[in-house]
Amino acid sequence: xxxxxxxxxxxxxxxxxxxxxxxxxxxxxxxxxxxxxxxxxxxxxxxxxxxxxxxxxxxxxxxxxxxxxxxxxxxxxxxxxxxxxxxxxxxxxxxxxxxxxxxxxxxxxxxxxxxxxxxxxxxxxxxxxxxxxxxxxxxxxxxxxxxxxxxxxxxxxxxxxxxxxxxxxxxxxxxxxxxxxxxxxxxxxxxxxxxxxxxxxxxxxxxxxxxxxxxxxxxxxxxxxxxxxxxxxxxxxxxxxxxxxxxxxxxxxxxxxxxxxxxxxxxxxxxxxxxxxxxxxxxxxxxxxxxxxxxxxxxxxxxxxxxxxxxxxxxxxxxxxxxxxxxxxxxxxxxxxxxxxxxxxxxxxxxxxxxxxxxxxxxxxxxxxxxxxxxxxxxxxxxxxxxxxxxxxxxxxxxxxxxxxxxxxxxxxxxxxxxxxxxxxxxxxxxxxxxxxxxxxxxxxxxxxxxxxxxxxxxxxxxxxxxxxxxxxxxxxxxxxxxxxxxxxxxxxxxxxxxxxxxxxxxxxxxxxxxxxxxxxxxxxxxxxxxxxxxxxxx
Amino acid sequence: xxxxxxxxxxxxxxxxxxxxxxxxxxxxxxxxxxxxxxxxxxxxxxxxxxxxxxxxxxxxxxxxxxxxxxxxxxxxxxxxxxxxxxxxxxxxxxxxxxxxxxxxxxxxxxxxxxxxxxxxxx
Numbered sequence: 115x116x117x118x119x120x121x122x123x124x125x126x127x128x129x130x131x132x133x134x135x136x137x138x139x140x141x142x143x144x145x146x147x148x149x150x151x152x153x154x155x156x157x158x159x160x161x162x163x164x165x166x167x168x169x170x171x172x173x174x175x176x177x178x179x180x181x182x183x184x185x186x187x188x189x190x191x192x193x194x195x196x197x198x199x200x201x202x203x204x205x206x207x208x209x210x211x212x213x214x215x216x217x218x219x220x221x222x223x224x225x226x227x228x229x230x231x232x233x234x235x236x237x238x239x240x241x242x243x244x245x246x247x248x249x250x251x252x253x254x255x256x257x258x259x260x261x262x263x264x265x266x267x268x269x270x271x272x273x274x275x276x277x278x279x280x281x282x283x284x285x286x287x288x289x290x291x292x293x294x295x296x297x298x299x300x301x302x303x304x305x306x307x308x309x310x311x312x313x314x315x316x317x318x319x320x321x322x323x324x325x326x327x328x329x330x331x332x333x334x335x336x337x338x339x340x341x342x343x344x345x346x347x348x349x350x351x352x353x354x355x356x357x358x359x360x361x362x363x364x365x366x367x368x369x370x371x372x373x374x375x376x377x378x379x380x381x382x383x384x385x386x387x388x389x390x391x392x393x394x395x396x397x398x399x400x401x402x403x404x405x406x407x408x409x410x411x412x413x414x415x416x417x418x419x420x421x422x423x424x425x426x427x428x429x430x431x432x433x434x435x436x437x438x439x440x441x442x443x444x445x446x447x448x449x450x451x452x453x454x455x456x457x458x459x460x461x462x463x464x465x466x467x468x469x470x471x472x473x474x475x476x477x478x479x480x481x482x483x484x485x486x487x488x489x490x491x492x493x494x495x496x497x498x499x500x501x502x503x504x505x506x507x508x509x510x511x512x513x514x515x516x517x518x519x520x521x522x523x524x525x526x527x528x529x530x531x532x533x534x535x536x537x538x539x540x541x542x543x544x545x546x547x548x549x550x551x552x553x554x555x556x557x558x559x560x561x562x563x564x565x566x567x568x569x570x571x572x573x574x575x576x577x578x579x580x581x582x583x584x585x586x587x588x589x590x591x592x593x594x595x596x597x598x599x600x601x602x603x604x605x606x607x608x609x610x611x612x613x614x615x616x617x618x619x620x621x622x623x624x625x626x627x628x629x630x631x632x633x634x635x636x637x638x639x640x641x642x643x644x645x646x647x648x649x650x651x652x653x
Numbered sequence: 654x655x656x657x658x659x660x661x662x663x664x665x666x667x668x669x670x671x672x673x674x675x676x677x678x679x680x681x682x683x684x685x686x687x688x689x690x691x692x693x694x695x696x697x698x699x700x701x702x703x704x705x706x707x708x709x710x711x712x713x714x715x716x717x718x719x720x721x722x723x724x725x726x727x728x729x730x731x732x733x734x735x736x737x738x739x740x741x742x743x744x745x746x747x748x749x750x751x752x753x754x755x756x757x758x759x760x761x762x763x764x765x766x767x768x769x770x771x772x773x774x775x
């Protein structure tokens with residue numbers, strides 16, 4: 115039996131016996147075969163000494179059982195690592211940050227406790243997946259939508275706590291931002307409800323976020339300060355209609371006006387859907403054009419002027435911006451007319467609309483749709499890495515490098531130059547199979563410029579990927595572009611880039627960690643927050 | 654689990670049962686186990702391994718075998734319970750491994766029996 119760090123066999127066996135008594139013997143996993151199931155399938159350290167692996171796992175089914183498990187761990191100072199559904203693939207999966215931690219697996223806490231249609235909210239436990247919540251709503255015919263990220267098997271609570279986002283209307287696609295109220299077990303086993311939930315017999319826990327006094331919910335986001343056992347979420351009333359439009363421009367520099375217009379439309383709350391920025395001249399139809407491909411292969415690459423000439427000649431936009439709108443049909447049409455007028459102010463631009471879709475979609479319409487845009491969870495996104503006619507050598511997973519970049523055309527152009535200028539240096543001239551950068555607009559006021567890194571079972575290749583990833587983190591950090599989320603292998607690297615005033619924010623996190631979890635039993639190292647006894651000396 | 658009933662329509666066809674974990678033909682336990690196996694398949698497997706677009710598992714198996722054996726798991730007469738268990742517990746390519754809090758040992762037996770029986774009666 116592998117032991118947690120700093121724990122002797124007798125103490126660990128005693129804790130295991132007590133956990134078995136608390137949750138049932140079949141829900142405490144200590145054999146090598148069972149514990150191996152907690153490996154991160156997408157680990158960039160797979161099969162290497164540095165791979166982060168658990169020593170055991172405990173799976174409580176109730177809040178009272180969570181409290182008992184945590185109290186037992188706290189008495190002995192045993193490191194726990196918290197997972198919800200364990201499907202945070204690309205960000206650690208079900209494996210701990212600190213090897214030897216005991217995984218606190220909350221998958222069995224899988225109850226949808228409430229879905230309220232008139233007030234459009236849900237209250238769920240951490241083991242509830244997007245599929246589960248969707249099915250619960252569909253079975254009851256409730257006219258509310260969930261917002262799901264691409265993979266629908268993840269935890270509604272876990273994704274929100276990890277800072278995930280989805281694809282329907284704002285503000286619902288900001289998953290942490292759309293939560294309302296939490297229940298949390300602290301490291302000493304105490305049970306806290308935040309916001310209005312702190313009031314006994316509260317009737318508005320899921321309707322008013324702020325409660326009274328300091329708002330503490332943020333302490334439990336991307337952190338290790340407590341075990342979230344319930345969470346409320348605001349849901350989107352099922353819209354009447356959906357309409358999407360796409361503006362296109364043929365000059366590279368017009369990205370500035372395009373993004374300025376997009377920002378206005380979103381900030382005025384005219385456009386509420388998940389917008390997207392495309393670069394069709396190189397990343398869309400242009401990629402299949404022989405003349406453009408030849409231009410891109412020239413030594414030194416293609417200049418914007420040369421690409422622009424081809425864009426105009428071939429009527430392939432240099433940039434596009436897609437603006438989906440949800441709402442009542444009359445309102446959606448009026449908003450789209452307004453959006454069209456605003457984009458028309460950009461000389462030479464084009465604008466096209468899709469057919470207006472009335473909700474609910476027919477099965478045939480849904481079959482053709484990007485389902486997550488309509489709040490329907492699925493797993494189609496895994497087609498990206500899976501074997502296909504175009505991808506005969508599938509990956510064993512992926513990592514996302516995902517820096518937050520300002521919402522401006524100038525920032526996109528700067529990032530494009532930054533990527534082109536540094537690619538050779540980062541990869542040593544080797545094709546490491548990056549996909550991207552892809553400009554995402556999940557959050558209303560910023561951009562995410564994502565690059566996907568493939569993971570394999572070849573340690574030599576994974577080492578190159580890790581080195582490249584760390585280099586991108588460092589280079590982007592020097593420009594002021596910080597990652598919003600990352601895998602355990604890079605949590606310290608990214609935390610190092612958030613270093614204003616000699617790492618003041620990290621020092622604040624550590625002060626809070628020491629107060630709430632003095633023995634450091636909860637998810638040590640998560641997002642760069644280490645307990646005192648494991649902190650590395652820093653200059 | 655699948656959103657609009659895209660599962661392959663399969664009867665339980667107990668008369669043809671010969672899987673190692675479902676030996677008692679037409680017995681109540683076998684029916685219960687196969688029904689449970691169908692639930693597990695629907696919940697955990699069908700979202701990637703059904704027919705139609707947006708099914709990465711089916712896409713990958715089609716690209717690998719070009720239809721021989723079939724890309725749909727429920728048409729695969731060559732799968733044994735042991736092989737099914739191996740892939741569930743070890744994963745392959747972008748498919749991760751599944752823990753016992755997701756698919757318990759009993760659920761895995763039921764799942765394997767369901768796939769084997771369904772494929773043989775396809």
